[in-house]
Amino acid sequence: MYDTLAQYEAGKDGHYLDGLGPSGLLSQTATGQNDDVFLNSMISRCSSPVSGSSSDSEQRDPSYKNPRPALPIHEPKTEETKQVEEAFHEFGKTAGEQRTRPGKEWGQMTHRSQMRKAQVAGSLIQLMFKIMSPSDPKALEKLTLKQFSDWFKRSAINTNELMEVITEEYYKCLNNRDRIAILSLVARILPLGLIREYIPGLTPYMFHKARLFAIRNRHANLEDRDTSRQKYCKPIVQDFVSFLVSPAITIGLPFGTRTVKPTRGEKFDIPNTLRMFQSSEIYYLYGKYLDQKGVPNDNKHRISKSSVFKILAKCKATIRKARVCVDYFLEQGADAFDELAQFIAIWQENGDISLEWKKALIMALEEARQYLNTDYKLHVKMDSPVADHCIRFGLSDPSDINYQSQCNSTNSPYPHTHDAICDRCQAVKKVLGDVKDTAEQLKSEILDKLKGNPNDQKLKEKVNLYSRHTEKIVIGLSKIFEMKKHILRAAYSNAVRADSIDELxxxxxxxxxxxxxxxxxxxxxxxxxxxxxxxxxxxxxxxxxxxxxxxxxxxxxxxxxxxxxxxxxxxxxxxxxxxxxxxxxxxxxxxxxxxxAKNYKCTTTISSIIDTQAEIGVQVLQYQFSETQAxxxxxxxxxxxxxxxxxxxxxxxxxxxxxxxxxxxxxxxxxxxxxxxxxxxxxxxMPASNSKLNGLSTLFDFTFTVNGFVSRRYHNFGKGHTHDANEFTKLSHRLKILxxxxxxxxxxxxxxxxxxxxNGKESIYWRALRCPSTDQACISEEIEAELSHEDVHLEKAGEKKEFLYPFSCPVEGCIAVFASLDGVDRHVEIGKHKFRPERMTMSDYAAHNFGDQASGINEDRAANKLIYIAVSNDFFNRDVDADPHQVNDLHENWAQRKIKRSGKK
Incomplete structure (x- = not known):
C-alpha cells in the first residue's frame, strides 16, 4: 500500500496528478473537502490538518468551520529572505507565471484563487526538475519523492489510514446510495486502481456514480440572495421542514431523540433522523422542488439560504454509524454480523488467532453482509438453476401437493434442476462456517491445555468465554439464515404486487x-x-x-x-x-x-368477504398477505x-x-x-362463537369463489385447499359515517x-399514475429517466453545474432517477424498478441465464478470494481442495417461515 496519493502516482507513471507537484497535491487534497461532517471527522482521524487549507464550502455554508485557521502570510523577514523572495518572483516572472506574489491570506482566498496558486506551484516545481536534470527530470522527481517521503507522511493525508476508514464505512453501508456517498469523499482525488486495492471488486459504474455525486455537491448552482433580516413565515418554514423529512432527503425512520436548545433557553427533544445530503445540496434540491411547483423566486415566497442553513444546524441529523431496522429480520441479521465481528476481535486480542486471519475473516464477513443486503435480492428469480436464488424451490412445500410448485415439473415455465452454484452465496456460507469452525477449534485447543493444567483459573475463564461464543455463534448463524430467507420472500412479495398491478x-x-x-x-x-x-x-x-x-x-x-x-x-x-x-x-x-396483523389475518375477516362481495356487488378476486415490511x-x-x-x-x-x-x-x-x-x-x-382455520399463520394467499375460498401458502403455488365459508364465523359490522x-x-x-x-386530462377523484398526454414535460421525464446515465462525461457534468435528475428512487437497488418528486412517487407506486447488481461475476451469469447481463470475473475480487482461501487453509490445516462449506446444502422449502408453536395443547 502507498502512504500518499503522490507516492502511488509516482510509482505508476512517474508524475503527479494533473502535472501538480507537492503543493498541487496538498491543494487538491485540502480543498477537496466539503461541508460534510463525516469527511472532516475522517480527516481529523487520519492526519494532522494542512495549515492554511480552506474550502468553497466556507462560502456556501455559514455553519462550516475550518479545522485549522490559516496562518498569517506576513512573517518577520530578514534582508537575506527578502532577496530570496525577489529572486523567486523574478524566476516566476521569467517562467511566465505572474501569480507568485502573495496577496490575501490563504483562508481569505476564494477556492478558484487557491486552485490557481496550486497550479502555479505545480508548474514551477516541474520546471525546476527540468532545469536541474534536463536529461531525466522524471528520475529527479522520483528521487525527490523518496527523499521527502517522511515529509509527505507528516503533511499530506495518509492515504492508507484514510482508505482504511473509508473501507470500514463502505462495508457498513446497507445500500448503494450510502456507499456512493461514502466513495464520493475520495472518488475525485484517488484513482479507481488505488481504491480497488482496499475495496476489491469495486466496479467502474460505482466509481463513476461516486464521482458524479462529488461533482454535484461541488458545483451546486447556488445563487446568493439578499441577506437582509426578515420576519419568517410559519407555513414556509413548515413546508421546508416537510421537505426535509421526506424520503427524498431523510434516509431511514427516526430512531431515538436528540435534545435541542432553542434561543429561549429551555430544552426539548426531536426525532433523531439520518441524512446523506449536505446542507448546500439540500438547499439546491429544495430550490428545484419549488421551481417545479411554480413558487416565485423571491423572499416573500421562499425561505432564504441563510435560514435553510440555520434550520439544518438546529435540526441536525445523525451521521450514519448504525441503524436499527424496523424490519426485525434485517435488524437481527445485522446484529448477528456485528456480534461475530466482536468475537473475532476478542480472539485476536487474546492472542489465539493471528492478525492476518482476523482481517481476512472481518473482510469476508463485511462482504457477506453487503451481498445479502444488496445484490442477493436482485439475484433471486422465480426459476433458477441455483438453489439459493430459486424462489420456486425455496417456497414450494414438498409435504403437501396442494402447496407445491416443482421446478422440474412440465407445468413450470422453465423446467430445470439445481446443478449450479453461486460463488458469492458460497462465499457467505464459507465465511460463516469458518467463523463457527474457528470458535470450536479454539475451544478445543483451550480444553486440551486445561487438561494439562486443571487449576489454571485463566484457562477456565477462557473456556467459559469461548463456550458462550460458540453458543451465540450458532444462534447468530440462524438469524443470518432467517434474514436470507426473509429477503427471498420479500422479493417475491414485491414481485406479486407489481404483477398484480400490471394485470389490472x-x-x-x-x-x-x-x-x-x-x-x-x-x-x-x-x-x-x-x-x-x-x-x-x-x-x-x-x-x-x-x-x-x-x-x-x-x-x-x-x-x-x-x-x-x-x-x-x-x-x-x-x-x-x-x-x-x-x-x-x-x-x-x-x-x-x-x-x-391479527386484525387482518384472522378467520372472521377472510370468511366475511364472501357475504360482503355478494352484498355490495364488487367481486373480491384475491387477498394477498405481504411479507414483513414488503x-x-x-x-x-x-x-x-x-x-x-x-x-x-x-x-x-x-x-x-x-x-x-x-x-x-x-x-x-x-x-x-x-x-x-x-x-x-x-x-x-360480535358473535359468540369464533371458528378457526388450521395453519392460518402459514397461509399468505386466498382466492374467493361464490360460497368459499381457496387457501395457498404463496401466490400460484399449487392448487391450494378449498374451504366452505359457511363453516366459519362471519361478521356483519358496518360503519356509521359521522x-x-x-x-x-x-x-x-x-x-x-x-x-x-x-383524453389525458386531470381527474378530480383519481390521481393518474401515468403522465397526462397534455403534459409534455412529464412525458419527456418518464422517457428520459429510462435512459442510462452511466456514460455521462464527468467533465461535462461538472461544467453543467446542474443535474436534470437530482431525485433518485428510494427502493434499494433501483437506479432510476427523476427530475421531480412527482416522478419518484409515480414510479414507486407502480413498482416497476430498474435494478442493477453492484457486481456480477461469470458464475452469476451462468446461474442467471434468464435475461441477465454478464460483467465478467473481477480479477481483484478473485485475487482477494484466493488470499482468503490460503489463509483459511493455513489456519485449519486443510488440504487445498478440501472445503466443507462449498456444497449445495439447501432443501426444498428452505425459505419458508418458521412456524411459531405455542405451549398449549
Missing amino acids: MDGDGLLTFDFAMKQEKARHRETQQQWYGKSGNEWHIVHVVANISGVLVEHNFVHILTGDLQDSATVVAILRHVLSELKKMGILRVIIRSDN GKSSADRVAAIVKKKLGRFIAAGGDATTPKAFFDSIIVGQLIRATSIYLVSVEGE ESGGILSDVYHIIDEKMALK
Whole structure:
C-alpha cells in the first residue's frame, strides 16, 4: 500500500496528478473537502490538518468551520529572505507565471484563487526538475519523492489510514446510495486502481456514480440572495421542514431523540433522523422542488439560504454509524454480523488467532453482509438453476401437493434442476462456517491445555468465554439464515404486487389496507401536565390503485375512528364502506393486500368477504398477505401526507386532541389530492362463537369463489385447499359515517372522470399514475429517466453545474432517477424498478441465464478470494481442495417461515 496519493502516482507513471507537484497535491487534497461532517471527522482521524487549507464550502455554508485557521502570510523577514523572495518572483516572472506574489491570506482566498496558486506551484516545481536534470527530470522527481517521503507522511493525508476508514464505512453501508456517498469523499482525488486495492471488486459504474455525486455537491448552482433580516413565515418554514423529512432527503425512520436548545433557553427533544445530503445540496434540491411547483423566486415566497442553513444546524441529523431496522429480520441479521465481528476481535486480542486471519475473516464477513443486503435480492428469480436464488424451490412445500410448485415439473415455465452454484452465496456460507469452525477449534485447543493444567483459573475463564461464543455463534448463524430467507420472500412479495398491478383490467383495483400509527393528541401550546400521559386517536388507510379506461390511477381512503378497536370487526366494516364507494366510481373487481396483523389475518375477516362481495356487488378476486415490511409502503406514504397537513395546522395555532379535531385539521384549507376522509364509528355485535382455520399463520394467499375460498401458502403455488365459508364465523359490522370530507365519490361523475383520463386530462377523484398526454414535460421525464446515465462525461457534468435528475428512487437497488418528486412517487407506486447488481461475476451469469447481463470475473475480487482461501487453509490445516462449506446444502422449502408453536395443547 502507498502512504500518499503522490507516492502511488509516482510509482505508476512517474508524475503527479494533473502535472501538480507537492503543493498541487496538498491543494487538491485540502480543498477537496466539503461541508460534510463525516469527511472532516475522517480527516481529523487520519492526519494532522494542512495549515492554511480552506474550502468553497466556507462560502456556501455559514455553519462550516475550518479545522485549522490559516496562518498569517506576513512573517518577520530578514534582508537575506527578502532577496530570496525577489529572486523567486523574478524566476516566476521569467517562467511566465505572474501569480507568485502573495496577496490575501490563504483562508481569505476564494477556492478558484487557491486552485490557481496550486497550479502555479505545480508548474514551477516541474520546471525546476527540468532545469536541474534536463536529461531525466522524471528520475529527479522520483528521487525527490523518496527523499521527502517522511515529509509527505507528516503533511499530506495518509492515504492508507484514510482508505482504511473509508473501507470500514463502505462495508457498513446497507445500500448503494450510502456507499456512493461514502466513495464520493475520495472518488475525485484517488484513482479507481488505488481504491480497488482496499475495496476489491469495486466496479467502474460505482466509481463513476461516486464521482458524479462529488461533482454535484461541488458545483451546486447556488445563487446568493439578499441577506437582509426578515420576519419568517410559519407555513414556509413548515413546508421546508416537510421537505426535509421526506424520503427524498431523510434516509431511514427516526430512531431515538436528540435534545435541542432553542434561543429561549429551555430544552426539548426531536426525532433523531439520518441524512446523506449536505446542507448546500439540500438547499439546491429544495430550490428545484419549488421551481417545479411554480413558487416565485423571491423572499416573500421562499425561505432564504441563510435560514435553510440555520434550520439544518438546529435540526441536525445523525451521521450514519448504525441503524436499527424496523424490519426485525434485517435488524437481527445485522446484529448477528456485528456480534461475530466482536468475537473475532476478542480472539485476536487474546492472542489465539493471528492478525492476518482476523482481517481476512472481518473482510469476508463485511462482504457477506453487503451481498445479502444488496445484490442477493436482485439475484433471486422465480426459476433458477441455483438453489439459493430459486424462489420456486425455496417456497414450494414438498409435504403437501396442494402447496407445491416443482421446478422440474412440465407445468413450470422453465423446467430445470439445481446443478449450479453461486460463488458469492458460497462465499457467505464459507465465511460463516469458518467463523463457527474457528470458535470450536479454539475451544478445543483451550480444553486440551486445561487438561494439562486443571487449576489454571485463566484457562477456565477462557473456556467459559469461548463456550458462550460458540453458543451465540450458532444462534447468530440462524438469524443470518432467517434474514436470507426473509429477503427471498420479500422479493417475491414485491414481485406479486407489481404483477398484480400490471394485470389490472379496466374496472379492477388493488386495495392496500393498513392501520396507521396512532395520532398523538397535539396542541399548539400545552402544559407539562398535558404533555404526559397522552393517548392516541385510531385511524385507518386504504390505498387504491385502479385501472380506469386503460389508465393507472390511485385514490386514498382515510377513516378516523371514534374510540373503536383495531380488530376484525373494524376491518370488515371499513371494507364494506370502501367497496360501496368504489362501485360508485366504476370499480367492480378488487384485490386486497395487507400485512399479517391479527386484525387482518384472522378467520372472521377472510370468511366475511364472501357475504360482503355478494352484498355490495364488487367481486373480491384475491387477498394477498405481504411479507414483513414488503408491500404496504403506499399506505405509509398516504399517512405521511396526512401528518404533513396536520403539522401545518398545529404550526398555525390549531389543536388536535380528539378524533373530531383531527378530522377538522386535515380537511381545512387546500384538500389532499385524491383522498376521501371520514369520521366514523363501527356498528354491530360480535358473535359468540369464533371458528378457526388450521395453519392460518402459514397461509399468505386466498382466492374467493361464490360460497368459499381457496387457501395457498404463496401466490400460484399449487392448487391450494378449498374451504366452505359457511363453516366459519362471519361478521356483519358496518360503519356509521359521522362526517365526511375531501374528494368524495359521486356516481354522476363516472363518465366525466373516465373521459378526462382517456383524453389525458386531470381527474378530480383519481390521481393518474401515468403522465397526462397534455403534459409534455412529464412525458419527456418518464422517457428520459429510462435512459442510462452511466456514460455521462464527468467533465461535462461538472461544467453543467446542474443535474436534470437530482431525485433518485428510494427502493434499494433501483437506479432510476427523476427530475421531480412527482416522478419518484409515480414510479414507486407502480413498482416497476430498474435494478442493477453492484457486481456480477461469470458464475452469476451462468446461474442467471434468464435475461441477465454478464460483467465478467473481477480479477481483484478473485485475487482477494484466493488470499482468503490460503489463509483459511493455513489456519485449519486443510488440504487445498478440501472445503466443507462449498456444497449445495439447501432443501426444498428452505425459505419458508418458521412456524411459531405455542405451549398449549
